[in-house]
Amino acid sequence: MKNWINKSFLFLMASLVLMSCEKDEDMTILRVGDAPVVSASVTDLALTQEEEGSAAITFKWSPADYGYQAAVNYSIQYDVAGNEFAGAKEVAVANLTEKTFTVNEFNALAAKLKLPVGMASDMELRVKADISSEVTPLYSQPITVSVVPYLDIIEYTSLYVPGLYQGWTPGSAPKVSSLQDNGVFEGYVYMNTIAEGFKFTSQPNWDGPNYGAGATAGTLSDDGGASNLTVSEPGFYLLKVDVNKLTWSATKTNWAVTGNATPKGWVSDSVTDHDMTYDEERGVWAITLPLTAGAIKFRANDAWGLNYGDNKPADGFVDQGSEDNIVVEEAGTYEIVLDLSIPGYYSYTLTKQ
Numbered sequence: 001m002k003n004w005i006n007k008s009f010l011f012l013m014a015s016l017v018l019m020s021c022e023k024d025e026d027m028t029i030l031r032v033g034d035a036p037v038v039s040a041s042v043t044d045l046a047l048t049q050e051e052e053g054s055a056a057i058t059f060k061w062s063p064a065d066y067g068y069q070a071a072v073n074y075s076i077q078y079d080v081a082g083n084e085f086a087g088a089k090e091v092a093v094a095n096l097t098e099k100t101f102t103v104n105e106f107n108a109l110a111a112k113l114k115l116p117v118g119m120a121s122d123m124e125l126r127v128k129a130d131i132s133s134e135v136t137p138l139y140s141q142p143i144t145v146s147v148v149p150y151l152d153i154i155e156y157t158s159l160y161v162p163g164l165y166q167g168w169t170p171g172s173a174p175k176v177s178s179l180q181d182n183g184v185f186e187g188y189v190y191m192n193t194i195a196e197g198f199k200f201t202s203q204p205n206w207d208g209p210n211y212g213a214g215a216t217a218g219t220l221s222d223d224g225g226a227s228n229l230t231v232s233e234p235g236f237y238l239l240k241v242d243v244n245k246l247t248w249s250a251t252k253t254n255w256a257v258t259g260n261a262t263p264k265g266w267v268s269d270s271v272t273d274h275d276m277t278y279d280e281e282r283g284v285w286a287i288t289l290p291l292t293a294g295a296i297k298f299r300a301n302d303a304w305g306l307n308y309g310d311n312k313p314a315d316g317f318v319d320q321g322s323e324d325n326i327v328v329e330e331a332g333t334y335e336i337v338l339d340l341s342i343p344g345y346y347s348y349t350l351t352k353q
Contacts, residue, residue, distance in 0.1 A: 033066035035138040036074070036097075036127045045106065046120075046148040052104035057145065060098045064129035064138050071095070073130050080113050081122035081144055089113070090128070110149035116315040117151045156344055157181050159211075159241060163198030163228070165191040171204040176239050177343035185241040187343040188253070190278065197228030200241060200248075211243070220246040236278055236285075238306070253300040255285045257336055261294030261328040273302055276338065285338040288353065295325035298338050298348070308338075308346065318346045326350075 038061040045056055064072050076099060077088040089112055093099045101109070115121040127140040156177035160170040176187035191198070200220070202208040212226030213219075220229075220241070231237060235252040242248070256273035258264070264272040276285040276298075285298075298318065299307040309322035318326075318338070326348065328334075333353045340346045 033064060033129075033138055036061040036064050036129055036140045038125075038127045038140040038143060040125075040143050040145060043144065044146045047103050047107045047110075047150050049103075049150050049152065052102065052107070052152075054103050055100050056103040056106045058098065058100040059125070059127070059143075061127045061140060063097055066131065066135075070131045075128045075130070076125055077128050077139075078109055078113070078123055078125045080115070081124045083124075085124070085126070085142075104152070106147070107149050107152055110147050111152065114312060114315070115147065115149050116312070117149050118316070120146050120148050122146055151345070153342065153345060158187075158343070159185050159200040159202060159243075160204055161187075161189050161198055161200060161239065163191065164196040165193050165198070168196075170201045170206060173201075173204075174341070175343065176200070176241055179344050183242060183244040185243070185343075186239065188236060188238055188340040190236045190280070190283070191231065192234050192280065194231055194234055197230040199228055211241070211246075211248075214246060218247055218249060220248055222246065238300075251306075253306065255298055255300055255338055256302065257287060257289065257296050257298060259294060259296030259325060259328075261291040261296050262289060267299070267302075269302075273299070276336070282337075283339070283341050285340070286335060288333065288335045290331075290333045291328045291350075292331045294328055296328060296336070297325055308348075310348075316347050316349065318348055 038059055041058040047056065059076060073092070073094060074096060075090045075092045077085060077090050079085045079088045091099070110121070110123065113123065115123070123145050124142040125145060126142040129138040156179055158175040158177040160173040160175055162168050162170045162173040166173055174187065174189045176185040178185045199210050199212050201210040209222055210224055211220045211222055213229050214221045220243070229248070231250045231252070233252070236254070238251045238253055240249045255276045257276060258267040258273055260266055262274055264274065267273055274287055274289055276287040279286050297307055297309050306320070308318035308320055309324050310317070310326045311319045311322040311324040328350065335351045335353060337349045337351070339348065
């Protein structure tokens with residue numbers, strides 16, 4: 001009997017302890033808090049590179065109120081309007097309650113969202129208030145800003161391609177670039193003469209390492225006194241260089257347009273390409289064609305091995321081997337231009353006549 005009473009007493013005491021803990025837990029209440037309220041100095045921006053250092057937009061917001069003293073870290077989140085911040089990117093601003101972006105800085109935000117240059121697009125921005133990984137952040141209501149970004153060309157690591165065709169002047173020579181900064185370069189170069197050949201230089205002068213012909217075809221020598229590189233005939237070449245393996249290649253290209261928007265439709269053979277002409281003065285491939293509403297693509301050498309479409313319609317830049325076509329919205333006669341002069345920024349335009 002005594003043993004039973006002791007066990008009952010212990011059970012009762014444990015129950016009281018648990019009830020006490022639950023009661024204390026119920027009494028611990030964390031106030032949700034009031035989110036920041038944000039405002040913007042402007043909501044419509046047309047950005048230009050000429051003003052890149054000027055102030056473009058200022059965001060100000062009220063401090064988040066958690067009902068008690070808390071160290072709050074703020075960041076500005078931004079995304080394409082309508083995306084519900086599913087792919088939101090952030091700019092941390094520590095404990096500040098105001099942030100001014102220069103033209104260049106805000107243009108960089110638009111570029112990270114891959115907004116088309118020269119066109120108005122809507123961004124949504126909001127302020128995030130954060131005090132701890134254990135407390136859910138507070139978010140302001142979003143602000144919509146219409147922005148027209150400009151093209152800010154990244155200066156990729158490049159090699160210069162001087163030769164007699166351009167006066168043996170590295171500083172004004174076309175470039176091949178390494179988009180991944182991994183020692184592998186590519187770019188297009190038009191050579192109207194092949195006399196004396198050409199070389200690759202690492203600087204816009206002859207002071208740094210430069211590359212000439214190696215001992216066997218398709219190889220390079222980093223000996224500054226090596227023989228010049230050569231191609232078999234004048235033309236528009238896709239040059240590829242790997243300085244890690246000391247190899248290179250040159251593919252002569254002629255460009256054409258095809259698609260169901262063209263008079264001949266999609267290609268079935270080389271006859272149904274619409275051949276473009278290289279314009280030496282402008283440094284572009286061009287053709288004028290009557291087009292219907294539909295789609296087009298660019299392809300080289302009457303084949304699909306090298307072709308360009310556009311996987312982000314209306315951004316004006318082509319993508320190699322893209323499964324997406326270039327959309328022609330409206331029937332009419334167009335000048336179609338393909339510009340392959342800037343590695344990483346191969347572009348096109350459709351100009352209605």
